Amino acid sequence: MAKDLYPQTSSLRIRRGIWQGIWLCCLGVVLAAGFNGIRVSGSIPWAGQWPIASAEDIAEISLREAWSRFQEGTTLFVDARDPLSFKQGHIKGAWNVPPGEAGRSFDEIRILAQAGLVVIVYCDGAACPLGPALARTLQQRGVPSVRVIADGWRQWRQAGYPVEGGER
Structure with a gap:
């Protein structure tokens, strides 16, 4: 029976999963901001730039x-x-x-x-x-x-x- 070459505890797996999730979210934000900046029809305004009707x-x-x-x-x-x-x-x-x-x-x-x-x-x-x-x-x-x-x-x-x- 082959032993596991990289024994991992469940807490290590959880931490690794959390970090992977954080990195994926960061990558998503960077990609979204990048694509927003290069849109042909102009970028979509960020939240603070929407016109307010008063x-x-x-x-x-x-x-x-x-x-x-x-x-x-x-x-x-x-x-x-x-x-x-x-x-x-x-x-x-x-x-x-x-x-x-x-x-x-x-x-x-x-x-x-x-x-x-x-x-x-x-x-x-x-x-x-x-x-x-x-x-x-x-x-x-x-x-x-x-x-x-x-x-x-x-x-x-x-x-x-x-x-x-x-x-x-």
Whole structure:
């Protein structure tokens, strides 16, 4: 019976496996960074370089001006909240376009905006990032005349302006 030329204890095997895993991860990171740097279409931005949509980047509209435009019929209201919140209540005639699902409605919204409607995006809460994020996305996709009502849903309800429930 041949003896094992390299006797290994189980702890040595475990340590060796851990080091091999660490080296494979390091190699993966180096290869990914290298390929990202030589991409023909340009490198993909690292986490800290993604653009951040903020209320300062988007033109705001006052509640009074939004109400005036609502009465004139020169506005498309876009609710950036989730579908369940939208079904529970929204500005009368508003469309529900959560930022993650905006691709389905871009063409329709762009056509209406190019025909002269002002697109007013809103969500719920003064710190809600969904409205500015959706407005930024719409602007980047070529939708003209996009505005945001900060804390729009709460303000609209408190003012007693027309609301409805259900889907668009």
